[in-house]
Structure formats: C-alpha cells, structure tokens
Amino acid sequence: MRFLIDTFSPEAAKHILDYYPADGVTTNPAIICREKKQLKPTLMELREAVGDKMLHVQTMQTEADAMLDEALSLRDALSGCRFFVKLPCNSEGIKACRAIKSKGVGVTVTAVFSPMQALVAARAGADFVAPYVNKLEDVGEGLRCVKEIKELFDIHALPTQILSASFRNVRQVTEVALFGSHYATLPPAFFDKLVYHPMTENAVKGFEDDWQELYGDKKPIDLIK
Ligand code: G3P
Numbered sequence: 291m292r293f294l295i296d297t298f299s300p301e302a303a304k305h306i307l308d309y310y311p312a313d314g315v316t317t318n319p320a321i322i323c324r325e326k327k328q329l330k331p332t333l334m335e336l337r338e339a340v341g342d343k344m345l346h347v348q349t350m351q352t353e354a355d356a357m358l359d360e361a362l363s364l365r366d367a368l369s370g371c372r373f374f375v376k377l378p379c380n381s382e383g384i385k386a387c388r389a390i391k392s393k394g395v396g397v398t399v400t401a402v403f404s405p406m407q408a409l410v411a412a413r414a415g416a417d418f419v420a421p422y423v424n425k426l427e428d429v430g431e432g433l434r435c436v437k438e439i440k441e442l443f444d445i446h447a448l449p450t451q452i453l454s455a456s457f458r459n460v461r462q463v464t465e466v467a468l469f470g471s472h473y474a475t476l477p478p479a480f481f482d483k484l485v486y487h488p489m490t491e492n493a494v495k496g497f498e499d500d501w502q503e504l505y506g507d508k509k510p511i512d513l514i515k
Contacts, residue, residue, distance in 0.1 A: 291467040294344065294475035296455060298325040300335035302478035307339065309481070314344025314372065316420075316455070316475040318400065337368045346398050346418075346453075346475075348376035349386075357386035358393070365395045374417060376400045379407045384414045391415035398453060403431075405438040412443060412450035418473070422456035423466060432456075433465050440470040460484060 293312045295303050298321045306312055315336055322329065337345060347364055351357045361375035374396035377383035387397050391414075398418040399411035403426055408419040421439060426432035436454055443450060451472035457463055460483055463474050476484075501508065 291471050292473050293481075294346070294453070294473055295481075296321060296475040296477050298322045298327065298332060298336070299478065300332065300339040303336060303339040306478050306481050307343070310484075312343075312481075313473070314340050314346070316344075316346040316376070316398075316453070318348050318376065319350060333368065337371050340371045342371060344374060345371040346374040346376050348378075348400060352382060354382045354385035354389060357382065358389045361386070361390045361395050361397075362393060372396065374398045376420070377416075379403075379411055379419075384410055387411065387414040387416055400455070402439075403435065405435060405442055408439040408450075408452075409442050409446070409448075412446075412448040416450050418451050418453040420453045420455045420475070423454050423462055424456040424458045426456075427458070427462065433462065433469070436466045436471050437469040444470075 293310065295306045295312050295315045297303055297315060298317045303315050333347065345368060347368070349357045349360045351360050357377060364375060365373050375390060376398045377386050377400065379399045379402045383399060387399060390397050396417045397415065398420055399416040400420040402408050402411065402419045402421045408421065411419045419439065421435050423432040423436060426435055436452060439452055453473040453475060454466040454471040455475045457474065457476060457480065463476070463484065466474055
C-alpha cells in the first residue's frame, strides 16, 4: 500500500513530502472549507507542492456535463502534476466518469460506502475508488467494505485501485493495507503516528545514553580523517 496526503495546506503537503514517502495529495470540499484559504491560488500552490506527483481535486458540480467541463478545466490549469478529478459515487458521477475518462482525464470516484458502488465505478472506468473507512466503521462496515471491494476487483480482474480514506487510528490503516488497499490517504498529522512507537523512543534514548557515557558527544562518525 502507498500513501497520499489528505490536505488543502500546501505547507503541510510540502512538509510531509519532505519527510515521508507519499505519492501526492488528495483534497475534498470539507477539507478545503476547513482551511478557509483562497481556492484558486491555494490550488496552484498545491500543484507546485506536489510537483509531478498526484493531485486529486473534487468537483462541486452536480450534473455530469458540468462535471466534465470542470474536470477538463482543472486538468488544464493544473498541468504538470498527475491530476485526478474526484467525482461523487452517484448516477451523475458515474455518467461523468465514463465521459471524463474518454477525454483522457484521470478519475477518482469518491464517497464510496458499499462494494457495489465500487464495482459500478470500476466498470465505468474509474482509476481509483475511495471508500470512507472510519465513517462506515461507525456502523461496523468500513473495514469489511474495503476487503469486499478488493475481492470483487480481484475476482473480476478490474484494474481500478482502492484509495482508502477516512481513518481514526493506525490500526484501521494497518487493516486496509492487509486487505490489499492500494493507497491510504491520511491527514498530515497522521503520518507521525504511523511511525511513532514508545519502545522506539526508549531504544533511541538508550543508545544516546550509552553513547554519551563512552564518547561524550554526537559528532558524526568520520572514518576518513
Ligand atoms: O478524505 C476523506 C476524509 O476527508 C473523511 O475523513 O475524518 O471526516 O472521516 P473523516
């Protein structure tokens, strides 16, 4: 499984890309509204931040024709990165998915809450489907949904990838990775949690104490001089 950053903050995206092996950025209208930043300049900054990596941006249009127009316009404005338009998993989104794919634009079908939605999106040519794990886990279905989507895609040899979103804890991320989710998109603050372990902190402290006692400092080891 690979990682994406779920954010509308170019600063946070740059920071995470500097530290962690993430493949790009996803956004959605809720995240955008939470940041309260200017839409267009921030999108352009995000494009700069991701370089040639992925950028997934959701349309707010509600009809398939308008979704297509917006997808083409976003694709042109955000050229340089690997752009994917996010479409809601409803009838207009599925109709738009086919039309947008026929124009060569990448599509992520989002707000997926059932395996059958994912199967229809995949048949419509979606590059990615985004199941909302934690939101569904509230009714005990999030992890099972990802597992069943993976099974359906394998059984029917569908190339669409699973981009799991909406997590409350690291265990959920581990579970979707074990089920074969291709991607997990995580808020910036989540990345440190993926690698934090108190026993690692203790081990590092032990190394430092031993080193300090024998050598007294942390000068870089230089075998040349
Ligand atoms: O990308 C999906 C995400 O924004 C939903 O996450 O934390 O609101 O369940 P959450």
